[in-house]
Amino acid sequence: MSSYAILLGRQRHVFDDLKAVMAAASPEKSGDRLAGIGADTNERRVAARYLLADIPLRTFLEEPLIPYEVDEVTRLILDSHDAAAFAPVAHMTVGQFRDWLLSYECTTAALSALAPGLTPEMVAAVSKIMRNHDLIVVAAKTSVVTGFRTTIGLKGRLSSRLQPNHPTDDPEGVAGSTLDGLTYGVGDAVIGINPAGDNLDACMRLMELFDRLRQRFDIPMQSCVLTHVTTSIKAVEAGAPLDLVFQSIAGTEAANRGFGVDLNVLREGREAALSLKRGTVGDNVMYLETGQGSALSADAHHGVDEQTVEARAYAVARHLKPLIVNTVVGFIGPEYLYDAKQIIRAGLEDHFCGKLLGVPMGVDVCYTNHAEADQDDMDNLMFLLASAGVNFLIAVPGADDVMLNYQSLSYHDIVSLRHSFGRPPAPEFEAWLHRMDLLDGEGRLAPQASSVARRLIDYRPDFRASA
Amino acid sequence: MSNPIDLDPFARFRAVTRARIGLGRAGDSLPIRAVLDFQLAHARARDAVHGHVDFSAMAERIGATQSVIRLKSRAADRPTYLARPDLGRRVDPAALMLVEKGDWDVAFVIADGLSAAAVEAHAEIVLSACLRRLGDLKVAPVILGEQARVAFGDEVGETLGARMVVVLIGERPGLSVPDSLGAYLTFSPKVGRRDSERNCLSNIHADGLAHETAADKIVWLIREALRLGLTGVDLKEDMGGAAALPSAL
Numbered sequence: 050m051s052s053y054a055i056l057l058g059r060q061r062h063v064f065d066d067l068k069a070v071m072a073a074a075s076p077e078k079s080g081d082r083l084a085g086i087g088a089d090t091n092e093r094r095v096a097a098r099y100l101l102a103d104i105p106l107r108t109f110l111e112e113p114l115i116p117y118e119v120d121e122v123t124r125l126i127l128d129s130h131d132a133a134a135f136a137p138v139a140h141m142t143v144g145q146f147r148d149w150l151l152s153y154e155c156t157t158a159a160l161s162a163l164a165p166g167l168t169p170e171m172v173a174a175v176s177k178i179m180r181n182h183d184l185i186v187v188a189a190k191t192s193v194v195t196g197f198r199t200t201i202g203l204k205g206r207l208s209s210r211l212q213p214n215h216p217t218d219d220p221e222g223v224a225g226s227t228l229d230g231l232t233y234g235v236g237d238a239v240i241g242i243n244p245a246g247d248n249l250d251a252c253m254r255l256m257e258l259f260d261r262l263r264q265r266f267d268i269p270m271q272s273c274v275l276t277h278v279t280t281s282i283k284a285v286e287a288g289a290p291l292d293l294v295f296q297s298i299a300g301t302e303a304a305n306r307g308f309g310v311d312l313n314v315l316r317e318g319r320e321a322a323l324s325l326k327r328g329t330v331g332d333n334v335m336y337l338e339t340g341q342g343s344a345l346s347a348d349a350h351h352g353v354d355e356q357t358v359e360a361r362a363y364a365v366a367r368h369l370k371p372l373i374v375n376t377v378v379g380f381i382g383p384e385y386l387y388d389a390k391q392i393i394r395a396g397l398e399d400h401f402c403g404k405l406l407g408v409p410m411g412v413d414v415c416y417t418n419h420a421e422a423d424q425d426d427m428d429n430l431m432f433l434l435a436s437a438g439v440n441f442l443i444a445v446p447g448a449d450d451v452m453l454n455y456q457s458l459s460y461h462d463i464v465s466l467r468h469s470f471g472r473p474p475a476p477e478f479e480a481w482l483h484r485m486d487l488l489d490g491e492g493r494l495a496p497q498a499s500s501v502a503r504r505l506i507d508y509r510p511d512f513r514a515s516a
Numbered sequence: 517m518s519n520p521i522d523l524d525p526f527a528r529f530r531a532v533t534r535a536r537i538g539l540g541r542a543g544d545s546l547p548i549r550a551v552l553d554f555q556l557a558h559a560r561a562r563d564a565v566h567g568h569v570d571f572s573a574m575a576e577r578i579g580a581t582q583s584v585i586r587l588k589s590r591a592a593d594r595p596t597y598l599a600r601p602d603l604g605r606r607v608d609p610a611a612l613m614l615v616e617k618g619d620w621d622v623a624f625v626i627a628d629g630l631s632a633a634a635v636e637a638h639a640e641i642v643l644s645a646c647l648r649r650l651g652d653l654k655v656a657p658v659i660l661g662e663q664a665r666v667a668f669g670d671e672v673g674e675t676l677g678a679r680m681v682v683v684l685i686g687e688r689p690g691l692s693v694p695d696s697l698g699a700y701l702t703f704s705p706k707v708g709r710r711d712s713e714r715n716c717l718s719n720i721h722a723d724g725l726a727h728e729t730a731a732d733k734i735v736w737l738i739r740e741a742l743r744l745g746l747t748g749v750d751l752k753e754d755m756g757g758a759a760a761l762p763s764a765l
Contacts, residue, residue: 079599215533225529229537383598418561418689419598419630424554447536447550449557454690456558459536465544497525497538506525 053100062096068114070104071170072354073097074177076394080342080355080385087354098178102144106135109170115351115361121302121312126168126364135166143174150175150187157192164407169300169360172402176356181394181433184401188437191404195372196331197271197292199237199475201440202409207472208441209463210373210411211236214452218245220258224510226446227262232495232502233460234467234488237478238373238411238441239293239336241273243453252276253289258510260290265508266485269329269477271372273336278310278318285321292327293336293372294318300339300361303349312365319369330477333372333409339363340377341395342385355385356395360402367408373441374408376400378430379416380455389426392416396430400439411441415457424448424456431458435466442466468492534692554691560633561689566594567632571660574626578640582647583657587611587672591663605667606707607675615659615675622738623656623678623705627664631686633695638720638727639684642697645731646682650738666700666714673705680741681705682734687718696721699730701737703747713748715741 053070054063064070072086074097081087088094110130115123132139137159138146149155176184194202201208213226223242230236240259244252252274259272271292274281278296285291296315297308305311315335322334339362344350350358359376366374376399379392386392396412403410414430416422431442448459466472473479473492482488486501495501524530526538539550546554575584588608591597597604624646626639647655656676661668666683673681680703687696697720702709715737720730741747 083600083602213535215535219532221529222533222535225526225533225537226535229526229535384601387599418558418691419565423558445535447539447546447554449536449554449691451534451690451692454688454692456691459546461539461541461544461546464541468544494541494544497540498523503525 055096055100057092057096057099060092062093064097064100067104067108067112068353070097070100071114071174071177071357074101075354075356076177076391078341078355078385078391078395079383079387080345083384084345084350084352084355086352101174102147102178103142104174105142106146106171107139109168109174114170114353114357115301119302120351122300122305122361122365125312125368126361129368130168131165133166134163137163138166143178146171147175147178147183151183155187155190157190160191160405161407164405167406169364169402169406170357172405173357173360176398176401179401181397184397185433185437188401188404191438193404193407193409193440195333195409197328197333197372198269198330199271199477200330201238201373201475203476204438205472206475207435207439207463207467207470208238208411208475209235210238210375210441210443211240212242212443212445212450212457213240214243214445214450216245216452218251218255220254220510223255223258224508227259228506228508229446230444230460231268231505232487232497233464234474234478234482234494235444235460235463236270237474239271239273241275241295241336243275245452247276247280249280249283249287252280253284253287256284256289256291261510262508266505267481269481275336278314282318282321285325290327291322291325293334294322295336295338297338297343298362298365299343299347299349300358300365301344301349301351304344304347304358305365307347307349312368315365315369331372333370335369335371337366337369337371337374338377339366339374339399340381341399342381345385346381356398359399360406363403363406363408366403367406371409373411374403375411375413375441375443376403377413377415379420379422380413382417383420386420388421389416389423389429392420392422393426393430393433397433397437400434400437409440411443412439413443413457415443415455417455427456427458431462431466435470435472464494557691560694561691564631564633564686564689564694569628569632569635569662571662574640575660578643578658584660585614585657586660587614587662589661589663589665589668594663597663601665604663604665605670607668607671612671612675615672617675617677618656619654620656620676620678621653621680621742622650623659623673623676623681625659625661625664625669625672625681625683627661627666627668627683627685629665629685629698630688631695633689634686634697634721635684637695638697641727642684642699642720642730642734645727646734649731649735667709669700669702670705670709671707673702674707678705679703680738680747682738693721693723696724699734701734701741701747703741703745715747715751
């Protein structure tokens with residue numbers, strides 16, 4: 050392990066190792082301060098960036114930030130690295146790579162071909178010397194397309210997760226939030242509920258509820274009950290109509306263990322969902338969530354900064370060929386991302402890093418009530434992410450999640466972004482909205498009091514046990 | 517003018533969910549009333565997080581019948597408290613000198629946590645309801661903890677020499693409830709206790725767990741914990757209503 054040093058004026062800045070340079074180069078995050086690894090002066094942060102810009106990309110293959118021997122995520126990253134795909138940028142430093150990403154030569158096709166040759170540490174490193182502008186324009190050049198019953202990530206489209214959470218999983222309450230969202234054309238990425246508990250029967254009842262709704266109106270959609278992967282595997286074994294397997298994941302083996310998973314059980318979850326063959330336009334069967342700070346909160350970060358650990362989670366995600374992945378960027382709390390500036394920056398970093406690695410990235414644009422942020426800040430982030438070509442965004446009724454007690458985007462926000470950017474939902478779902486007369490030729494929605502909307506809203510699900 | 521309730525397509529859902537459904541639209545956007553309702557709820561939640569508990573007045577009121585000790589955490593102010601949970605879990609060393617070791621069955625800590633509104637509204641009522649039910653136990657002086665998190669009680673309880681500690685603390689406010697109080701019980705408190713070694717009652721507020729019911733449950737847990745010599749995942753609160761530990765505290 051070598052140390053790094055730079056002289057700026059009369060001040061010499063010394064860093065013990067590569068991960069110290071990475072941590073100090075990171076934009077200010079309360080979580081890195083909490084971990085005691087963030088830059089303690091503004092000058093030191095820029096000093097680390099000068100050093101980082103001159104470090105060759107291949108250094109990250111030669112000097113793992115978390116040792117190969119102790120961490121299966123590091124082993125996955127290095128063992129699956131595609132040297133041929135890496136070849137076009139193998140000679141570059143981090144700084145040269147940043148300039149190349151912004152160049153005209155760096156096209157969508159070039160980025161898609163490059164993705165298997167990049168490691169999380171490389172994309173995290175380059176993101177640290179990129180301004181928000183750079184993160185947006187480069188991400189907008191990427192394309193990551195996946196499919197199950199809808200096709201997500203196509204250029205010129207914006208998909209959304211409909212999140213009908215309810216504090217007690219009351220089926221009528223869940224139905225109310227779901228039907229409301231469908232009349233806004235929300236839910237083409239997934240109808241995904243965080244259940245109040247991990248109870249298998251309760252989760253299976255929710256899967257039934259969504260599957261009956263899907264069949265009743267012939268909706269091209271997928272649903273997901275966001276329970277632990279082991280519960281989903283049991284649901285598959287019990288014959289539940291499961292579309293997607295969900296799991297929260299992180300960027301180190303130890304942090305994943307804190308979530309009660311490892312790579313093997315994640316692969317088992319994927320196999321279980323694949324065995325049902327329920328997809329029609331694709332076989333991406335996983336839904337994964339991540340978020341900066343999760344490894345630190347489990348004391349499993351190995352002294353690596355929270356943004357780099359987050360990027361490593363995308364290597365885990367990439368391995369599982371997911372339909373959708375999102376960072377829950379402002380959910381984890383102000384001890385990791387203090388205010389709107391940090392949340393917005395992290396949202397753009399996560400989206401950029403995920404997309405560059407070939408992950409179908411979405412974002413839960415959100416905040417808690419003890420963070421220094423409000424809905425105006427979420428407006429900013431959602432417009433920035435739409436500019437960056439985000440695959441999907443999460444929406445809840447009126448932006449208020451009454452079960453998890455935090456704020457996300459509203460159904461209205463999705464409608465507004467689609468209208469402002471001229472980005473309809475996934476093509477299969479858009480065609481369904483037209484068939485239902487919920488959407489007119491100019492992308493305008495039918496009012497909820499209209500008879501076409503009432504057809505949906507007046508649906509009364511049968512809550513009794515499955516036939 | 518027509519009655520808007522009659523026109524509400526979501527009327528049948530209103531009784532079973534507080535979700536903000538069927539809000540209507542102004543173009544693509546939320547109607548002004550929905551925008552302001554949301555802003556009011558968020559404003560109350562923010563005020564709860566950033567509000568100050570008047571611990572001086574509280575110390576006087578409680579001090580009329582009980583011994584009271586006021587302590588501070590190592591987090592000097594609210595921004596530090598929010599960014600550095602590690603500091604909110606430890607007691608200011610200078611203040612800790614005021615605490616003497618004794619022979620106590622249980623110690624109560626009132627901590628501001630993330631909702632001053634919750635502590636102001638519910639903490640003293642729940643405390644006195646508990647004390648009325650615990651006449652046979654040796655109860656330590658009541659500790660008032662400023663800028664304090666749940667684990668603050670571990671160091672306090674350890675210093676007092678209490679067999680267990682109960683922390684009454686303001687929970688992270690949601691939009692629907694800005695003043696929810698939580699109660700965290702820890703047997704054999706000492707610095708470094710894990711969250712899995714505690715029991716928790718949450719949602720003590722006007723629309724949630726009532727004060728007297730909360731006191732019944734807390735006292736039941738205290739007696740069971742002292743009898744079994746433990747708290748945490750192995751002590752099941754079978755009176756109903758026990759919740760998972762919110763990690764944000």
